[in-house]
Every structure is written in C-alpha cells, then in structure tokens.
Amino acid sequence: MKRIGEWVPALVVFAVVIAAWEGAISAFHIQQFLLPRPSDIVKTFWTARHSLWPAGWYTFKEALGGFAIGSGLGIVFATLVGRFKNVGTAVMPIAIAANAVPIIAFAPIFGAWFGEVSPHSKMAIAAVLCFLPVMVNTLRGLQSASPRQIELMRSYAASELEIWRRVRVPTALPFVFTALKVASVLAMIGAIVGEYFGGAFNALGVLINNGAQIFDFVTAWAGILVASLLGLALYGAVAGAERLVVRWAPDMRDA
Amino acid sequence: MSVVEIKGVTKTFAQGNVTALEDIDLELEPGEFVSLIGPSGCGKSTLLRVIGDLTPPTSGSVTVNGKPARQARNDGDYGIVFQDAVLFDWRTVAKNIALPLEMLGWDRDRRKARVETMLDLVELRGFADHHPWQLSGGMQQRVSIARALAFEPALLLMDEPFGALDEMTRERLNLELLSIWEKLGSTVVFVTHSISEAVFLSTRVVVMSPRPGRIAGHVAIDLPFPRTVETREDPRFFELVTKVRELLRRRGEHLLPEEEELLEADR
Amino acid sequence: MLRRTATVAAAVLALAGFWELYRWVWTTANWGWPFHVDNTSMPHLWTIFEAFGQPTQVNQPALATILFHKSLFTGKEALVGFAIGALVGFAIGIVLAHSRLLQRGFLPYIVASQTVPILAIAPMVVVWVNPKLPGPLQGWGAVAVIASYLTFFPVTINTLRGLRSADPRALELMRTYAASRWTVLWKLRVPASLPYVFAALKLAATASVVGAIIGELPSGLQDGLGGAIINFNQYYSFEPQELWATNVVAALLGIVFFVCVVVAEKLVVRRAPENVA
Numbered sequence: 001m002k003r004i005g006e007w008v009p010a011l012v013v014f015a016v017v018i019a020a021w022e023g024a025i026s027a028f029h030i031q032q033f034l035l036p037r038p039s040d041i042v043k044t045f046w047t048a049r050h051s052l053w054p055a056g057w058y059t060f061k062e063a064l065g066g067f068a069i070g071s072g073l074g075i076v077f078a079t080l081v082g083r084f085k086n087v088g089t090a091v092m093p094i095a096i097a098a099n100a101v102p103i104i105a106f107a108p109i110f111g112a113w114f115g116e117v118s119p120h121s122k123m124a125i126a127a128v129l130c131f132l133p134v135m136v137n138t139l140r141g142l143q144s145a146s147p148r149q150i151e152l153m154r155s156y157a158a159s160e161l162e163i164w165r166r167v168r169v170p171t172a173l174p175f176v177f178t179a180l181k182v183a184s185v186l187a188m189i190g191a192i193v194g195e196y197f198g199g200a201f202n203a204l205g206v207l208i209n210n211g212a213q214i215f216d217f218v219t220a221w222a223g224i225l226v227a228s229l230l231g232l233a234l235y236g237a238v239a240g241a242e243r244l245v246v247r248w249a250p251d252m253r254d255a
Numbered sequence: 256m257s258v259v260e261i262k263g264v265t266k267t268f269a270q271g272n273v274t275a276l277e278d279i280d281l282e283l284e285p286g287e288f289v290s291l292i293g294p295s296g297c298g299k300s301t302l303l304r305v306i307g308d309l310t311p312p313t314s315g316s317v318t319v320n321g322k323p324a325r326q327a328r329n330d331g332d333y334g335i336v337f338q339d340a341v342l343f344d345w346r347t348v349a350k351n352i353a354l355p356l357e358m359l360g361w362d363r364d365r366r367k368a369r370v371e372t373m374l375d376l377v378e379l380r381g382f383a384d385h386h387p388w389q390l391s392g393g394m395q396q397r398v399s400i401a402r403a404l405a406f407e408p409a410l411l412l413m414d415e416p417f418g419a420l421d422e423m424t425r426e427r428l429n430l431e432l433l434s435i436w437e438k439l440g441s442t443v444v445f446v447t448h449s450i451s452e453a454v455f456l457s458t459r460v461v462v463m464s465p466r467p468g469r470i471a472g473h474v475a476i477d478l479p480f481p482r483t484v485e486t487r488e489d490p491r492f493f494e495l496v497t498k499v500r501e502l503l504r505r506r507g508e509h510l511l512p513e514e515e516e517l518l519e520a521d522r
Numbered sequence: 523m524l525r526r527t528a529t530v531a532a533a534v535l536a537l538a539g540f541w542e543l544y545r546w547v548w549t550t551a552n553w554g555w556p557f558h559v560d561n562t563s564m565p566h567l568w569t570i571f572e573a574f575g576q577p578t579q580v581n582q583p584a585l586a587t588i589l590f591h592k593s594l595f596t597g598k599e600a601l602v603g604f605a606i607g608a609l610v611g612f613a614i615g616i617v618l619a620h621s622r623l624l625q626r627g628f629l630p631y632i633v634a635s636q637t638v639p640i641l642a643i644a645p646m647v648v649v650w651v652n653p654k655l656p657g658p659l660q661g662w663g664a665v666a667v668i669a670s671y672l673t674f675f676p677v678t679i680n681t682l683r684g685l686r687s688a689d690p691r692a693l694e695l696m697r698t699y700a701a702s703r704w705t706v707l708w709k710l711r712v713p714a715s716l717p718y719v720f721a722a723l724k725l726a727a728t729a730s731v732v733g734a735i736i737g738e739l740p741s742g743l744q745d746g747l748g749g750a751i752i753n754f755n756q757y758y759s760f761e762p763q764e765l766w767a768t769n770v771v772a773a774l775l776g777i778v779f780f781v782c783v784v785v786a787e788k789l790v791v792r793r794a795p796e797n798v799a
Contacts, residue, residue, distance in 0.1 A: 006626055007626075007630075008626075009623055009624075009626040009627035010626055010627055010628075010629075010630045010631070012627065013627040013628060013631070014631075035650065090529060090533075093526070093529065093530070093533075094530075094533045097777055097780070099728065100724075100727070100728045100776045100777045100779070100780030100781075101772075101773040101776045101777065102728060102731045102732040102735055102772050102773070102776045104732055104735070104736060105732070105735050105747070105748075105751055105769055105772040105773075106769055108751060108752075108755040108758065108765060109765065109766070109769065111755075112562070112563060112758050112759075112762070112765075113556075113557040113563050114556070114557055124556075146341070148337055148339070148341045149341055149343065151309055151337075152335065152341050153358075154309060154328075155307055155309065155328060155333070155334075155335045156331060156354075156355050156358040156359075157328050157330075157331065157358075158358060166343075166354075167343070170343065170344075170345040173345075192642050193642075193736060196645075196736075196739055196740075197739075197752075197755065205642070208642055208645065209645055209740065212645030212646050212648075212649055212740060213645070213740070215649070217646060217649075220645070220646055221646070223642070224642050224643060224646075227642050232634065246345075248344050248345040248346070248347075248386050
C-alpha cells in the first residue's frame with residue numbers, strides 16, 4: 001500500500017526523537033524536573049487523569065464556546081457586510097489591522113468584564129480571537145466568486161439570492177473552512193492563555209502554569225499533552241466537516 | 256419570424272470613449288448557423304453579449320424570438336458557451352449540466368433523464384460523477400456545451416468556445432457541434448477568429464471590422480450538409496475561405512495590443 | 523494614499539464613537555448583559571488618554587514615557603524572535619523542499635504542531651532556557667525564543683508551499699539552460715516563493731509580538747509590556763485606564779510590526795499582487 005509507505009518516514013522520525021529524548025536524559029543526567037522523560041509524561045498523563053482530564057474538558061468547553069460564538073458571529077457579520085460591496089472593501093483594511101493586534105494581551109480586560117475566574121471571560125477572549133480570521137476569510141470568499149459564473153447565472157435570469165446561494169456561498173466555503181481550522185487552534189490557545197491571567201482552580205491553563213511555577217514539569221507537560229490532544233481533536237473535527245462539505249476539491253496534498 | 260433581430264445597435268464604453276459597435280443591423284432566421292468573425296476589438300463578443308442581454312446597448316433595439324432581449328433572457332430563450340468552460344467546481348459533471356434545469360424548476364426525474372441524453376450527445380457517458388478538475392480542457396468545453404443545450408434553447412450563443420483548445424480537439428468538436436446542431440435544429444451565433452472554422456461550421460459568415468465595430472459584409476456558405484472531414488478539402492471550401500479573408504483584409508485594420516486590452520477591460 | 527488615510531481616520535473615529543455610544547446606552551438603560559458597564563469596565567476614552575500624560579506614582583515619569591520604554595523592550599524581544607524564527611523557518615522550508623524523505627518525516631509534525639497550543643509551553647521555555655543564556659541575554663532571551671517559536675511555523679509551511687509554486691514551464695526552461703539546483707533555487711524558486719513567504723511573515727509579525735508579551739508573563743520580567751499588563755491588572759479596580767493605556771500601546775506595537783512587513787513586501791515583491799492566503 002502506497003499510503004502506509006508514505007507514513008514510514010514520519011514514524012521513524014517519531015521513534016528516533018522519542019528515543020533520543022529518553023537517551024539524552026540518561027546519558028547527560030539531565031535533571032528530571034527540567035526535562036521529563038516522554039515515558040514519565042505519558043505515565044503522569046494516566047496517573048493524574050482524575051485532575052488532568054476534567055481540567056482539559058473544562059478548558060475545552062471554554063474554547064468550544066468561544067469558537068462557536070466567535071466563528072458564528074464572524075460568518076454572520078461577513079455575510080451582512082458582503083451584501084454591500086463598498087462596505088466590504090471599507091471594512092477589509094480595518095479588519096486586517098485589527099488582526100495585527102495582539103488580542104491575547106487583552107485577556108485581563110476580559111477578566112475584568114466577565115469575571116476573572118469565570119469561564120465566560122475565556123470564552124470571550126477565544127471568541128474575539130476566532131472572530132477576525134473567520135470574518136476576513138468569509139468576506140474574501142464571498143467576494144471571490146468568478147464574474148463569468150455570475151454572468152452565466154444572469155443568462156439564466158437568476159435572482160441575486162440565487163446567485164448568492166449557488167455561486168457565492170460554494171465559492172466561499174473553502175475559505176470559510178480554512179479560517180475555521182485556524183480558529184479552532186486559536187480558540188484553544190485563547191482559553192489556556194486566558195487562564196494564565198486567572199482561572200478556575202481546576203482549569204488546564206492554571207494547572208500548566210502552576211506546574212511550571214513550582215517546577216513540577218512532568219505535570220505541566222502532561223497538561224500540554226492534554227491540551228494538544230484536545231486541540232488536535234477540535235482541528236480534526238473541523239477538517240472532517242470540511243471533507244464532508246467541500247467534497248469537490250482535489251485533495252490538498254500539503255498543509 | 257426571425258430568431259434574432261438587431262436594429263441600429265450602437266455600443267460605446269464610457270471609459271476610454273471607445274465605440275465598440277456602431278449602427279449594427281442583423282437578422283437571424285430560424286436554424287441558421289451564423290459566425291461572427293473579425294480581428295480582435297471589432298466588437299464581435301460585445302455583439303454576442305448584447306444579444307444575450309448581458310450588456311445593454313447604448314442605442315438601438317434587440318429582439319430575440321420576437322421579444323425584447325431582457326425578456327428573452329428572463330424566459331430562458333438562449334444557452335451560452337464562453338471561451339473557458341465556466342463550470343462550477345463544486346458540482347459534478349451531471350450537476351453542472353443540470354444547473355439551468357434546476358433554475359427552470361424541472362423535477363428530479365426529468366433532470367436526470369435529460370442529463371443522460373446530453374451526456375450521450377457530447378459523448379461523456381461515464382463521466383457524470385466526475386468533478387470538472389478531473390477532465391481535460393476539451394471535455395470541460397463539451398460539458399459546457401451540454402449545459403447550454405440541456406434545456407433545448409431556440410438560440411445558442413457561443414463566444415469563441417474552442418479558442419483555447421488545440422487544433423485537433425477543435426476540429427473534432429467542430430464536427431460534434433455540427434451533428435448536434437443538425438439534430439436539434441437550433442439557431443447558433445458563433446464568435447470566432449478562425450476563418451476556416453467559421454466557413455466550415457456556418458450557413459452564413461458575418462465579417463466585422465474594427466474601430467468602430469461594424470459589419471463589413473456577409474458571406475453565405477453554400478457547402479452541402481452533412482459536412483465531414485472531406486469538406487475541408489473541397490475546392491469550394493477554399494473559395495469561401497478566400498472570400499472571407501478578402502473581406503477581412505479590405506476592412507480590417509488591426510488594433511494595437513494595448514487598445515485590445517482596453518476593450519477587454521471594459522467588457 | 524490620502525484616501526487610505528482618510529478611511530483609517532474615519533474608522534478610528536467611528537470606533538471611538540461606538541465605544542462612547544455603547545457606554546452611554548448601557549449605562550443609561552442599566553443593562554447588565556453581556557457585562558456591567560461603568561467607569562471601571564469601560565473607562566471614558568478621554569480618561570484613557572489623560573492617563574498617558576500622568577505619572578502612575580509620584581516622582582515617576584508620565585505613563586506614556588514608561589510605556590514607550592516598555593514597548594521598546596518588548597519590541598526588541600519580538601524583533602529578535604521574529605528574525606531568528608523567520609530565518610530558521612525559511613532555511614527549514616528550503617531543506618524540506620529538496621527532500622521528499624525529510625518532508626514525509628517532518629512535515630506531519632510541523633503541520634500538527636500548528637494545531638497545538640504552542641503558547642501553553644511558554645512558562646516551560648522560560649524556566650528552561652533562561653539559566654542557559656549568557657548574562658546580557660538573561661531574561662529577555664528566553665522570551666525572544668518563544669517569539670521565534672511562533673514565527674517559525676507559518677514561515678516554514680509557506681516557504682515550502684511557495685518554493686513548490688514555481689511554474690513547471692519555468693522549471694523546464696531552467697533545465698534547458700542546464701541550471702544547477704542552486705541556480706534554480708535562487709533564480710526561480712525563491713522569487714516564486716516570496717509572496718507566500720510574506721503572507722507568512724505578516725502572520726508571524728503579529729505572532730512574535732504576542733509571543734513576546736505572553737512570554738514575559740511567567741518570566742517575571744518587569745521591563746516589558748507583558749509585565750506592565752500583569753502589574754496594572756492588579757490595580758484595575760482602582761485605575762482601569764492604566765491597563766487600557768497599556769493595551770492600546772500593545773495594539774499599536776502589533777500594528778507597527780505588521781505595517782513594517784507590509785512595507786517590506788511592497789519594496790521586495792514588485793509585481794502584480796497575487797492571491798495567496
């Protein structure tokens with residue numbers, strides 16, 4: 001099978017990196033607390049499951065809520081703005097500038113607005129992080145419909161609504177999904193980093209941060225493992241939905 | 256009754272002050288295959304788009320099937336084929352062909368039956384579930400033709416449909432198009448800049464000249480049907496080609512490239 | 523250019539107007555959703571701007587001066603991180619583009635790592651990298667590493683994508699010249715990749731500022747904007763305008779980084795704008 005063959009180098013790299021990691025720790029007597037062995041991280045991932053996994057789930061819910069709210073508003077906003085071409089072109093540079101703002105730095109303000117410990121402040125920060133890329137890409141997608149295709153639809157005496165439904169929306173979908181994938185990652189980052197500024201006792205970001213502060217690196221890394229798995233899960237879910245919806249596209253061979 | 260009746264149509268583009276068409280009169284009888292030929296910038300594509308009501312004339316009138324062009328478009332009286340196939344990437348071949356049928360509100364079974372007929376017609380049976388990117392350029396253009404003909408419009412507008420294809424594919428598609436036309440008996444307006452293609456396909460060639468776009472003359476093509484590969488070797492074929500070429504040479508001063516671009520941009 | 527400036531000015535004014543209008547409506551109607559609006563949660567814009575001119579403590583320079591120095595510090599971290607990350611990312615992109623084997627070995631992880639909340643590692647990196655750095659780099663060096671980490675991923679991916687985007691016909695043309703791999707790389711592939719690389723650099727410019735600010739949190743550095751955010755956050759209920767002012771500066775720093783890359787792109791990529799995401 002060709003497909004399996006393609007994965008061999010990746011598996012080899014994985015094995016080599018893990019072996020080198022374990023080996024280096026033994027060979028150079030690196031202190032356990034600085035860089036834990038991968039095997040220890042996995043062990044902690046399992047032994048501390050009663051605190052880690054619920055914490056992960058708690059943070060994941062924040063990320064998911066923010067993702068849904070932010071992406072939803074982004075799509076709705078872009079759809080409204082996209083109806084008017086001039087407004088769309090005027091909004092674009094502002095949105096791009098806003099995208100250059102380090103929004104995570106605003107986390108404390110969201111804490112002040114929605115409660116420092118409350119999950120709502122993390123949801124809000126995740127939502128703002130998701131909103132911008134989704135809005136910008138949806139708008140871009142709606143605007144990139146082919147003029148020829150629109151002309152063809154006009155030759156069928158199609159209404160604006162029909163052109164929107166049959167040309168603009170399908171053209172925009174790949175753009176939207178690209179943004180949703182980006183947003184899924186941002187949501188998780190937003191929730192975790194939001195918790196660095198204060199969060200519930202049993203939240204993943206707090207757990208990771210506390211672990212690092214008291215040099216309990218094994219727990220911190222295990223927390224990152226949980227975060228990564230959840231981040232991958234959300235990303236995978238979006239990518240899966242993309243496969244279902246955007247079935248026409250030739251397989252994207254690279255990222 | 257004429258299928259298309261153009262009276263005194265003038266089209267100027269505000270931008271650049273270009274007169275693309277000036278005082279065009281043209282009538283098309285049912286079942287005619289008329290080619291519009293001329294150098295780049297003679298307004299042949301613009302004329303086609305005026306007939307299709309995709310761009311309004313500055314003055315003059317266009318009727319299609321006895322109705323104003325606007326109403327003919329709203330009634331779905333014509334099918335159109337562009338230089339590139341303009342297929343929807345997100346639809347399969349079958350669904351691309353079914354698109355105008357959906358717009359006309361045909362039910363599922365009727366659409367399915369018609370799509371199969373059309374696939375047979377353009378010899379693409381077996382590609383129904385392929386997506387456009389999986390087809391060659393020639394196959395894509397055949398899908399585009401099938402889509403244009405799917406609802407049996409009385410009029411077929413073709414804007415250099417084979418311009419982007421290689422000579423071999425082009426000649427094969429010419430034969431296919433003729434056999435489809437003979438089967439369906441629709442009226443065709445065919446824009447091209449290939450003299451031999453125009454002569455081979457048409458019952459009448461309309462030669463246009465540029466700056467401003469005008470009709471330089473008509474050449475009736477009396478080659479017998481069905482036309483085959485041998486038609487291209489017929490001495491009469493060469494006579495007609497020469498006739499068209501002379502008309503073109505007499506009237507056709509070529510535009511400079513940048514002027515062509517200007518016109519392209521306006522369209 | 524003038525129109526662009528006017529649009530931006532109009533947008534800023536509109537946002538400011540929206541802020542005050544929102545404040546006014548919510549306080550007048552006394553709405554508590556989505557959050558309670560008062561002088562603490564949404565200080566008046568003029569309060570925020572007044573704060574720039576006032577010292578935070580007696581016998582200290584004005585807040586604007588303090589924040590200016592702090593943003594220079596954070597800017598330094600971000601810039602160094604950006605430079606390292608961009609160079610490393612570009613180099614790795616070139617190496618990967620020349621070996622299908624390495625690509626298959628490493629690309630899945632590079633892609634997957636984008637789905638991992640990298641910033642979560644920031645505390646670890648600071649505690650781990652800091653002691654290993656020489657004296658002058660102590661503290662901010664570790665933060666620059668985090669910033670470079672965030673820069674490196676998008677640049678690698680887009681460099682690879684860009685190098686592969688070279689026109690196949692141009693590649694064949696180069697083959698007819700019997701061009702070496704090296705020549706093909708510098709004369710064809712790298713120029714072809716530039717729009718992609720700049721698209722990544724624009725993302726990375728913001729990411730490096732984010733990395734610098736977030737990196738300062740666990741490091742306990744007081745010299746940068748991250749430290750200022752933590753500091754002013756503690757006094758938020760008394761003097762919210764100071765945190766707001768800091769965030770305004772952080773936003774400006776991000777935009778300045780972004781604009782620098784845009785300007786560089788305009789200077790380097792002198793051809794028709796292409797649509798690369």
